[in-house]
Amino acid sequence: MDDNVAVIGVGLGKVGEHWEKSLRDLAIESIWMAFEDSGIDKVDALYVGNMSSGPFVEQEHIGALIADFAGLGPIPAVKVEAACGSGGAAFIEGYMGVKSGMYDYVLVTGVEKMTDVLPSKTTSILANASDRDYEAFHGVSFVALNALVMRRYMHEFNVKREDLSIFPVISHKNAPFSKHAMYRKEISLEAVMNSPIIAEPLSLMDCAPICDGAASVILCSEKKAREFTDAPIIVSGVGLATDTLGVHDRKHMTTLSAAVEASKKAYRMAGVTPKDIDIAEIHDAFSIMSALSIEDMGFAKKGQGTKMALEGQHYIGGDLPINLYGGLKARGHPVGATGVYQIGELVYSLRGDGRVDAERGLAENIGGSGATISVCVLERGD
Amino acid sequence: MKPSKSVGIVGYGAYVPKYRIQNTEIARVWGNDPNLVPIREKSVPGADEDSVTIAIEIARNALLRAGIDPKDLRAVWVGTESKPYAVKPTSTIVAEAIAATPFVNAADWEFACKAGSETVQACIAYVGSGMAKYALGIGVDTAQGAPSDALEYTAAAGGAGYIIGSAKESLAVIEGSLSYVTDTPDFWRRQHEHYPKHGNRFTGEPSYFKHVVSSSKALMEELGTKPEDYNYAVFHQPNRKFPLEAAKILGFPKEKVIDGLVSPYIGNTYAGSALLGLAAVLDKAKAGDKIFCTSYGSGAGSDSFSLEVTDKLSDRKVKAPSVKSYIERREEIDYARYARYRKKIRM
Numbered sequence: 001m002d003d004n005v006a007v008i009g010v011g012l013g014k015v016g017e018h019w020e021k022s023l024r025d026l027a028i029e030s031i032w033m034a035f036e037d038s039g040i041d042k043v044d045a046l047y048v049g050n051m052s053s054g055p056f057v058e059q060e061h062i063g064a065l066i067a068d069f070a071g072l073g074p075i076p077a078v079k080v081e082a083a084c085g086s087g088g089a090a091f092i093e094g095y096m097g098v099k100s101g102m103y104d105y106v107l108v109t110g111v112e113k114m115t116d117v118l119p120s121k122t123t124s125i126l127a128n129a130s131d132r133d134y135e136a137f138h139g140v141s142f143v144a145l146n147a148l149v150m151r152r153y154m155h156e157f158n159v160k161r162e163d164l165s166i167f168p169v170i171s172h173k174n175a176p177f178s179k180h181a182m183y184r185k186e187i188s189l190e191a192v193m194n195s196p197i198i199a200e201p202l203s204l205m206d207c208a209p210i211c212d213g214a215a216s217v218i219l220c221s222e223k224k225a226r227e228f229t230d231a232p233i234i235v236s237g238v239g240l241a242t243d244t245l246g247v248h249d250r251k252h253m254t255t256l257s258a259a260v261e262a263s264k265k266a267y268r269m270a271g272v273t274p275k276d277i278d279i280a281e282i283h284d285a286f287s288i289m290s291a292l293s294i295e296d297m298g299f300a301k302k303g304q305g306t307k308m309a310l311e312g313q314h315y316i317g318g319d320l321p322i323n324l325y326g327g328l329k330a331r332g333h334p335v336g337a338t339g340v341y342q343i344g345e346l347v348y349s350l351r352g353d354g355r356v357d358a359e360r361g362l363a364e365n366i367g368g369s370g371a372t373i374s375v376c377v378l379e380r381g382d
Numbered sequence: 383m384k385p386s387k388s389v390g391i392v393g394y395g396a397y398v399p400k401y402r403i404q405n406t407e408i409a410r411v412w413g414n415d416p417n418l419v420p421i422r423e424k425s426v427p428g429a430d431e432d433s434v435t436i437a438i439e440i441a442r443n444a445l446l447r448a449g450i451d452p453k454d455l456r457a458v459w460v461g462t463e464s465k466p467y468a469v470k471p472t473s474t475i476v477a478e479a480i481a482a483t484p485f486v487n488a489a490d491w492e493f494a495c496k497a498g499s500e501t502v503q504a505c506i507a508y509v510g511s512g513m514a515k516y517a518l519g520i521g522v523d524t525a526q527g528a529p530s531d532a533l534e535y536t537a538a539a540g541g542a543g544y545i546i547g548s549a550k551e552s553l554a555v556i557e558g559s560l561s562y563v564t565d566t567p568d569f570w571r572r573q574h575e576h577y578p579k580h581g582n583r584f585t586g587e588p589s590y591f592k593h594v595v596s597s598s599k600a601l602m603e604e605l606g607t608k609p610e611d612y613n614y615a616v617f618h619q620p621n622r623k624f625p626l627e628a629a630k631i632l633g634f635p636k637e638k639v640i641d642g643l644v645s646p647y648i649g650n651t652y653a654g655s656a657l658l659g660l661a662a663v664l665d666k667a668k669a670g671d672k673i674f675c676t677s678y679g680s681g682a683g684s685d686s687f688s689l690e691v692t693d694k695l696s697d698r699k700v701k702a703p704s705v706k707s708y709i710e711r712r713e714e715i716d717y718a719r720y721a722r723y724r725k726k727i728r729m
Contacts, residue, residue: 019588119582196415 001101006225006232006381009038009218010344015182015332018212023057023113026214027066031109034216039228043218044103046070046077049090049110050336053079055125057113066109083129084285085367086110087339088374091217092238095376098219105224110340111214122210126335129368131246143207143286145247145369147199150288153254154201157303159291161201165192166309167290168205171327173315177355178325180341182211182332192287205329206287213334215341222381231382233347236360237272239265240374247369256289258373259296259364266362267298270377274298277377278358279349280320281342283366284327293364297375316355324349324356339365339374346378383560383604385510390552391544391689392516393448393698396661397439398540398648398708401426403720405535411717412530420621424538424649426715427524429723431539433462434472437522438479440543443702444518445480447553448545452482455545456514457505460490461497461653462541463571464524476520494569495618496679497521498541498653503559503685505546516547521677523652528577529726536621536645540708541654542661553695554664554673556687558605562597563683570680580680586624589682594618594628597684598676605688609633612688613671616659618678619645625659634674641666642675647709653679660687662705669693 011033013026021029027048035041046067054060063077080090087110094108114122123143127136130145140148153159172187187205195204225232241261247253267273274297284290291305299320300307313319325331325345328338342363349358360379367373403426405419427436437460445452458477465472473488491497491504498521505517522541527534549555568589571578581589594617602608609615615634617625622645629639642659651658656677663673669691676686721727 017583019584115584118579196418 001099001221004222005095005098005219005235006222007217007235007343007347007378008220008225008228008232009034009040010347011037011216012180012341012344013214014180015211015213015334017115019115021212023053023059023062023111024065024069026113026212027109027111028070030214030216031070031107034107034218038218040105040218043072043075043105043107045075045097046072046107046109047090047094048077048079049087049108049340050079050112051081051083051086052125052128053113055128057116082372083367084333084335084338085365085372085374086336087215087341088363088365088376089240089339089367089372091339091343091376092240092374094219095235095238098221104220106219107216108219108340109214109216110337112334112336113212114210114334115212119210134246134248142369143199143202146286146288147202149247149253149369150201150286153288153291156254159306162189162193163306163310164287164291165189165206166306167284167287168192168329170309170314171284171323171329174324175326175330178331181326181330182209183326183330202286208285208328208333211332211334213332213337213341215337215344217340217343217347231351231380233350234379234381235376236379237266237268237270237377238374239263239269240372241265243371245368245371254292256292256296256370256373258370259293259375262373262375263297266375266377272360272377277320277360277362279324279356279361280322281346281361281363282322282327283364284323284329285333285366289366297362297364321356339363343376343378350378350380384558385506387510387512388549388555389506389509389546390549390555392450392547392551392553393444393545394542394661394664395440395443395447395702396542396658396705396708397436397443398425399427399431399436400711400713401428401715401723402712403715403717407717408535420535420623421646421649423647424536425540425651426720426723427539431524432466433464433522433524434466434475436524436539436541437472437476437520437543440520440522440541441476441480441518444543444545446702447698450516450545452480455482455486455516455518457487457508457517458482459501459504459519461493461501461519461521462490462523463492463494463497463652464526465490493683494679494681495652495655496677496683496685498657499677499685502544502546502657503561505544506556506559509546509548516545518543518545521653521657523654525650525652526571526577531577533578533580536650538649538651540648540651540658542657544657552692553698554689554691556689558601559685559687560597560601560604561683561685562593562600564593566682568680568682585680589680590620590624590678591628591631593682593684594676594678595631597686598632598674601686601688607688611672612638612674614642614663614667614673615639616642616656616663616673616675618656618676619643619659620650620655622646644705644709658705664695665699665704665706667691667695669695
């Protein structure tokens with residue numbers, strides 16, 4: 001199909017600790033919201049981004065489950081798994097479904113139900129995204145891996161911890177506006193610095209919270225999208241890349257090679273450079289990931305990932321506003337759903353929510369400690 | 383719910399072991415922030431104390447205040463989640479020790495932290511129906527907190543017991559009692575496990591607050607009372623924060639709660655917690671005072687009680703040691719002795 005792919009519907013469920021709702025409840029809620037937003041009521045295929053429904057709620061085969069309970073009929077429906085990068089990966093699968101001409105309308109749902117197990121089990125389940133034989137087996141959790149990378153980054157580039165801990169402050173700054181965010185409040189740098197240490201130098205507020213959530217978006221061709229709206233949001237470039245699963249196998253542990261590769265692909269497809277990007281949804285699962293992402297997607301030189309943040313350029317009104325709906329830190333990080341939340345939030349910003357006048361934005365979704373990274377460029381079609 | 387015969391508390395007794403471990407000492411051992419601990423210190427049972435010995439102390443204190451013949455007790459019920467025996471009643475040992483045997487109903491009750499208040503409610507029914515002249519209900523625990531777990535800071539030992547009899551003999555008349563229960567798995571300990579597990583924040587809003595608030599509201603609605611009608615309010619106290627928050631939601635000012643709030647000084651005595659708070663209030667109350675009390679047990683549920691103090695309280699409360707005297711009787715120990723007394727070192 002020569003035509004562009006557009007997003008015509010978004011449904012972002014409230015992120016939080018939903019003890020009274022099941023995985024299917026959350027998914028279906030967001031699907032109904034996306035249908036309502038799009039104006040259509042049926043799709044040709046469903047891709048579900050989800051990391052660990054098996055270990056978290058003892059339910060696999062959730063493509064069929066969600067298609068069934070959402071009343072989508074006998075459509076193809078599969079789960080796409082790439083750890084915390086599942087949502088972004090599912091979105092790219094959905095994009096390909098439309099772009100190839102195979103499907104007219106595709107639904108992409110990201111969902112994760114994390115709070116049905118005790119916290120010790122959650123940590124263990126999340127560690128499944130690392131190299132089990134060489135990392136998790138030895139007791140290295142995800143926080144620990146990120147702490148190692150952060151420590152190395154601080155050493156290599158002579159960066160202070162407080163320079164990195166500005167990222168949670170930036171994400172939280174936008175959270176009060178974000179209706180679906182888990183923590184709708186601003187936080188101070190002092191609060192981040194003084195929060196309890198989880199794995200030095202990472203403290204509690206450097207880390208995105210464990211939570212439940214589901215997000216859905218609906219894709220179709222630009223031509224079809226124009227039957228519903230004069231201002232569709234176009235997916236102009238997508239890129240997905242992988243890196244070594246283990247951090248220790250990387251040539252440089254402070255470089256997200258998959259972000260370099262994925263962003264290059266996405267920029268090339270969109271015909272843009274980093275300078276053309278107005279806003280970005282960054283995968284700020286841990287403060288250090290924000291700095292690395294900013295650098296490795298070409299917004300700053302190596303070692304300079306905190307510069308724009310410290311200059312205030314990532315706030316609304318700056319050169320590159322990021323995480324306009326709270327990011328992973330304040331919106332919450334229901335792992336497999338995060339990538340779809342980011343796309344939905346980018347659509348909200350590009351449609352115009354009264355805060356930024358952006359032409360083009362980018363969403364970066366990381367799986368594991370950077371072994372899978374997707375980058376999607378979206379732009380206004382009006 | 384009201385019994386057909388009017389009943390009340392004829393005697394009450396409390397007991398708290400004398401050993402204390404400071405929360406900062408527990409934080410020191412586990413490398414946690416001493417500024418973020420939930421309470422000041424908690425009680426620790428001595429090497430030769432358990433739920434049975436504590437319950438016996440409680441029962442004896444209750445008998446001292448009631449001034450009745452133990453042979454007139456038709457029930458000795460003990461609510462606890464720290465039974466020395468998995469199978470074999472705690473209550474028979476207590477009943478034997480206070481010479482209430484053999485014509486007495488003895489049984490152990492289990493419903494996490496509300497097992498004690500359940501025995502009191504059952505005593506109300508037992509006496510209120512005319513089946514018993516007097517009945518004794520006790521809530522007691524030597525609570526288990528896993529080493530380094532958040533609950534280790536508060537899991538404490540102690541309890542209180544109540545002898546229920548006719549209203550005309552009572553130091554406080556029971557105006558009504560009500561239970562509110564759902565199946566909510568916020569905290570549990572499976573068989574053969576040493577320590578309980580809990581659902582972290584799940585223990586708050588959908589568990590403690592939902593049940594405490596719903597039960598309290600329902601009883602006040604049934605009796606046609608309001609928070610303003612009461613001089614004191616007592617809630618189950620797993621820490622300092624929760625009971626004060628529950629009171630705020632219900633509209634009880636802090637001043638009405640503080641006299642019954644003992645958890646900051648001795649910790650959470652689980653099945654003994656709300657009952658111990660009620661005993662502390664009775665130690666202070668005077669004739670005509672109205673007291674509201676709601677327990678909470680994980681699993682989950684709450685029992686609420688509405689009481690009015692009579693002129694018999696002032697003479698009887700001095701006949702046994704007060705809760706305050708037990709709180710003030712303290713010997714501080716370090717984590718090493720605590721680990722020994724609580725049998726935390728297993729080979």
